[in-house]
Amino acid sequence: MNEIPVTMTVNGEDRAATIEPRLTLADYLRSECGLTGTHLACEHGACGACTVLVDGAAQRSCLVFAVQAQGAEITTVEGLAEAPGEPTAVQRAFEDCYGLQCGFCTPGFVVSVTAFLRDNPEPDDREIREALSGNLCRCTGYGGIYAAVRQAAAELAEAQGGAS
Amino acid sequence: MTAGRYVGQSVARREHRPLVTGHGRYVDDVTVAGMAHAAFVRSDVARGTITAIDVEDAQAVPGVFAVYLAADLNTVCGPIHSTLMGPNAPMPPMRALAEGDVRFVGEPVAVVVAESRAVAEDAAEMVVVEVAALPAVVDPVAALTDTENLVHPEKGTNVAQAMPDTGGPDVDAAFAGAAQVVTGRFAQSRGTNVPMEPRGLVASWEPGTGEFTAHVSSQNPHEYHAHFARVLGIDHHRVRVLTDQVGGGFGQKVFVSRDETCVAVAAKLLGRPVKWIEDRRENLIAANQARNEIVDLEVAVDDDGAMVAMKARHVEDVGAYAINSHASASGSMSNFITGPYRIGHLGFSSTSAYTNTVGRAAYRGPWLMETTAREQMVDRVARAIGMDPLEFRRRNTVTAAEFPFSMPGGVPIDRVSLTEVLDQAAEMMDYDGFRVRQAAALSEGRHLGLGISAYIEPSGIAFGALATEQANIRIDAAGKVRIMMGSGDHGQNTATTMRQLVAEYLGCDIDDVTYSQHDTTATPHGSGTAGSRTAVIFGGAAIGASKRLREKVAEIAAHLLEASPDDIEIVGSEAFVAGTPSRSVGFAEIAAAAYLAPDRLPPGVEPGLEAVHRYRPPSLFTLSNSCHMCTVEVDAATGMVTFDRYVVSEDCGPMINPTVVEGQIVGGVVQGIGTALYENMAYDPDGNPLASTFLDYVLPGAAEMPEIEIGHIESPSASEGGFKGVGEGGTIGAIACVANAVNDAIAPLGAHIDRLPMGPSEVLAAIDSAGGA
Numbered sequence: 001m002n003e004i005p006v007t008m009t010v011n012g013e014d015r016a017a018t019i020e021p022r023l024t025l026a027d028y029l030r031s032e033c034g035l036t037g038t039h040l041a042c043e044h045g046a047c048g049a050c051t052v053l054v055d056g057a058a059q060r061s062c063l064v065f066a067v068q069a070q071g072a073e074i075t076t077v078e079g080l081a082e083a084p085g086e087p088t089a090v091q092r093a094f095e096d097c098y099g100l101q102c103g104f105c106t107p108g109f110v111v112s113v114t115a116f117l118r119d120n121p122e123p124d125d126r127e128i129r130e131a132l133s134g135n136l137c138r139c140t141g142y143g144g145i146y147a148a149v150r151q152a153a154a155e156l157a158e159a160q161g162g163a164s
Numbered sequence: 165m166t167a168g169r170y171v172g173q174s175v176a177r178r179e180h181r182p183l184v185t186g187h188g189r190y191v192d193d194v195t196v197a198g199m200a201h202a203a204f205v206r207s208d209v210a211r212g213t214i215t216a217i218d219v220e221d222a223q224a225v226p227g228v229f230a231v232y233l234a235a236d237l238n239t240v241c242g243p244i245h246s247t248l249m250g251p252n253a254p255m256p257p258m259r260a261l262a263e264g265d266v267r268f269v270g271e272p273v274a275v276v277v278a279e280s281r282a283v284a285e286d287a288a289e290m291v292v293v294e295v296a297a298l299p300a301v302v303d304p305v306a307a308l309t310d311t312e313n314l315v316h317p318e319k320g321t322n323v324a325q326a327m328p329d330t331g332g333p334d335v336d337a338a339f340a341g342a343a344q345v346v347t348g349r350f351a352q353s354r355g356t357n358v359p360m361e362p363r364g365l366v367a368s369w370e371p372g373t374g375e376f377t378a379h380v381s382s383q384n385p386h387e388y389h390a391h392f393a394r395v396l397g398i399d400h401h402r403v404r405v406l407t408d409q410v411g412g413g414f415g416q417k418v419f420v421s422r423d424e425t426c427v428a429v430a431a432k433l434l435g436r437p438v439k440w441i442e443d444r445r446e447n448l449i450a451a452n453q454a455r456n457e458i459v460d461l462e463v464a465v466d467d468d469g470a471m472v473a474m475k476a477r478h479v480e481d482v483g484a485y486a487i488n489s490h491a492s493a494s495g496s497m498s499n500f501i502t503g504p505y506r507i508g509h510l511g512f513s514s515t516s517a518y519t520n521t522v523g524r525a526a527y528r529g530p531w532l533m534e535t536t537a538r539e540q541m542v543d544r545v546a547r548a549i550g551m552d553p554l555e556f557r558r559r560n561t562v563t564a565a566e567f568p569f570s571m572p573g574g575v576p577i578d579r580v581s582l583t584e585v586l587d588q589a590a591e592m593m594d595y596d597g598f599r600v601r602q603a604a605a606l607s608e609g610r611h612l613g614l615g616i617s618a619y620i621e622p623s624g625i626a627f628g629a630l631a632t633e634q635a636n637i638r639i640d641a642a643g644k645v646r647i648m649m650g651s652g653d654h655g656q657n658t659a660t661t662m663r664q665l666v667a668e669y670l671g672c673d674i675d676d677v678t679y680s681q682h683d684t685t686a687t688p689h690g691s692g693t694a695g696s697r698t699a700v701i702f703g704g705a706a707i708g709a710s711k712r713l714r715e716k717v718a719e720i721a722a723h724l725l726e727a728s729p730d731d732i733e734i735v736g737s738e739a740f741v742a743g744t745p746s747r748s749v750g751f752a753e754i755a756a757a758a759y760l761a762p763d764r765l766p767p768g769v770e771p772g773l774e775a776v777h778r779y780r781p782p783s784l785f786t787l788s789n790s791c792h793m794c795t796v797e798v799d800a801a802t803g804m805v806t807f808d809r810y811v812v813s814e815d816c817g818p819m820i821n822p823t824v825v826e827g828q829i830v831g832g833v834v835q836g837i838g839t840a841l842y843e844n845m846a847y848d849p850d851g852n853p854l855a856s857t858f859l860d861y862v863l864p865g866a867a868e869m870p871e872i873e874i875g876h877i878e879s880p881s882a883s884e885g886g887f888k889g890v891g892e893g894g895t896i897g898a899i900a901c902v903a904n905a906v907n908d909a910i911a912p913l914g915a916h917i918d919r920l921p922m923g924p925s926e927v928l929a930a931i932d933s934a935g936g937a
């Protein structure tokens with residue numbers, strides 16, 4: 001099969017590879033970059049577990065071919081925080097509010113919520129529910145996740161208020 | 165103990181940090197040198213004879229290592245059965261790959277192993293399987309009397325199991341003397357567990373040593389260990405099973421599937437590691453499913469509105485190959501179908517049907533049809549005699565003064581809070597206030613409804629292979645504590661709850677404790693996380709081992725401090741003389757004596773600091789109980805159901821960690837809502853599964869879900885710590901609760917639904933057939 005050269009930035013690092021055009025961005029990140037935080041649960045764009053930021057926009061990496069990300073800036077769940085293992089406000093909120101049980105869907109939620117709160121720092125309850133509707137969780141019943149978004153929003157708003 | 169230093173507290177769940185930052189390790193994250201990848205060729209015909217299989221083109225694909233058929237795999241595969249059910253379980257002849265015929269769409273026919281999953285899938289598409297199709301058996305009721313079309317011809321019948329009617333003259337007499345008899349038929353939709361992480365394993369057989377290692381996504385690693393030893397014909401002690409994070413299971417990953425079996429055998433045949441990670445389509449069509457059941461109920465009521473007798477006829481669909489047995493829920497059904505009510509006489513019968521569909525699995529509360537049917541029936545009876553459903557339940561519920569009350573199925577009801585949860589739920593819901601609101605809404609043409617569901621849950625069932633669990637606790641040479649258990653946690657936070665118990669009863673700082681369940685060669689034998697057994701049985705083991713180890717720590721500390729062991733208190737990994745906190749010695753120093761300076765130990769004390777305890781609860785059933793109430797609004801024009809409120813009053817005894825308990829309840833409720841309103845694994849008459857993506861198999865999402873309010877009642881069980889299991893109850897209670905709410909809402913329209921799911925089209929159809937809104 002023809003292979004195509006592709007370059008992109010992943011979590012701030014420049015990456016270059018020669019890959020099959022059919023390789024999805026999700027598989028590229030997992031197998032070529034070793035970034036296994038991006039999870040595949042449905043591979044047809046319905047569950048959101050594989051959500052990453054592509055040039056800042058939350059996208060399902062199972063629906064993007066890696067070659068389509070040529071030149072893009074990709075951020076995965078591992079790249080959200082300043083340092084590896086250090087949680088962001090959103091990640092801490094998921095911990096605090098019991099926004100996860102098995103944790104398999106969690107990276108997708110964390111990335112989606114991170115982008116959502118950046119674009120809409122003061123969401124109302126209806127907007128939070130709509131924002132969460134693109135990701136599926138089978139363990140939590142969404143209650144803890146919902147609470148996590150509210151906590152993260154409040155914390156980010158406070159940080160913003162303090163900074164200005 | 166209700167609230168200790170750690171027990172009863174919502175302590176931080178430290179195992180979450182890697183999961184939120186993307187550093188968890190699930191089975192697909194495991195890479196082994198030289199690893200190949202498997203893909204299955206699956207039947208696209210539900211029933212038929214295999215006339216030819218052509219693998220030539222597939223084998224010629226560059227990068228393909230092998231294409232295995234039944235002739236290659238089944239001939240070397242040892243017996244397939246679960247440890248729990250044993251080799252003599254009633255079940256059809258199990259086979260790894262389809263051989264001679266196919267019996268459901270999705271049945272594995274061939275396994276392709278290649279250098280990558282992509283190449284394996286490419287090659288799998290080139291395998292040509294020719295099948296002479298036969299009429300499929302899909303309807304379980306029709307299957308029972310079909311003698312022409314047999315799912316398993318060698319069985320001579322489609323009846324997988326028949327449990328004869330337990331009724332008799334007493335039941336008949338009770339019905340004959342009844343003021344009124346009410347009947348109902350209730351059907352539940354076929355659903356499936358849908359763990360977000362599909363099944364998968366990395367299997368390695370070392371030709372040099374003859375040892376087999378598998379990384380798996382499992383709720384029950386020691387079962388996988390035993391299974392692989394059996395099917396591979398390898399000595400038990402040469403097998404090793406490893407689990408890291410497990411992304412959900414809900415019963416689907418308790419027993420080893422034939423797909424996983426095939427991959428293990430393929431790895432041995434090939435002599436190199438093989439990875440198989442199921443994709444979602446495979447999970448939806450080929451992993452085991454559940455819930456397709458029908459119950460006919462008759463209830464006899466006396467003049468005072470008391471339910472005096474019940475007759476139940478249960479039919480269940482066990483598919484073509486139920487997991488590891490006929491997988492019938494009939495035993496638990498017959499025990500618990502009368503639930504919390506003072507029903508003195510029961511006639512119960514159950515029949516299981518083989519069909520040409522994927523087999524029945526355990527799925528969160530596998531017997532829950534007893535509650536789904538009974539609680540809908542209770543509403544129907546109340547309506548028939550013109551009584552409010554809450555008042556009707558109050559009159560019929562067994563009170564504490566009657567404990568132990570013997571259910572007609574034989575289980576004694578004791579140590580539960582049946583009336584208390586009814587009262588608490590009604591108060592939380594403002595039951596009377598809702599009825600006023602409901603009437604006002606109806607006068608404006610809006611249809612509100614309230615559902616109630618009450619049940620008794622058999623948690624921590626203590627028979628056979630499920631009866632016991634063990635904790636091994638080690639204080640290492642540096643004074644840190646490690647717990648080892650064979651649990652199979654797949655999201656329940658077992659690491660945190662077991663750390664809480666050990667920190668509490670051993671007396672150490674919780675940050676000094678780690679929990680391991682990952683490696684069957686290092687952990688004691690366990691029967692996995694299933695059947696709401698973790699808190700009760702693993703919890704009892706953790707407490708017992710902690711107490712034993714604490715005694716030894718106290719003895720050594722007393723010697724080092726020149727005090728009596730009776731005067732030693734242990735808190736925060738520090739042992740001190742009671743009343744004299746300055747005379748203390750830490751775990752690090754005690755451990756140093758135990759391992760490195762045995763001359764410092766008291767005479768006769770064995771060096772080292774480890775304790776082992778295997779625990780069996782005192783009761784066969786550790787009963788928890790609950791009452792669910794929810795309110796909904798039904799849009800009579802669109803059929804849409806929206807939640808207003810959802811309330812659960814739950815009694816699981818003392819809670820080890822309230823956040824974890826409530827997380828189990830909320831998650832369980834939402835799975836039950838899914839069964840009630842959304843999820844339907846439908847098959848067409850030819851046996852084709854109609855839901856192979858998440859666009860067809862509709863899971864509950866964040867936008868539709870209610871916020872669930874939880875109240876707790878605490879009556880301790882007889883088990884160590886007084887704990888009761890809570891893992892399945894949320895789901896058990898929710899299905900009927902939601903169904904009752906919808907039916908309450910549409911009752912003024914003369915409409916009723918007794919088949920799940922109650923999606924918009926079903927609601928509209930019910931309203932239409934009742935004469936329209």
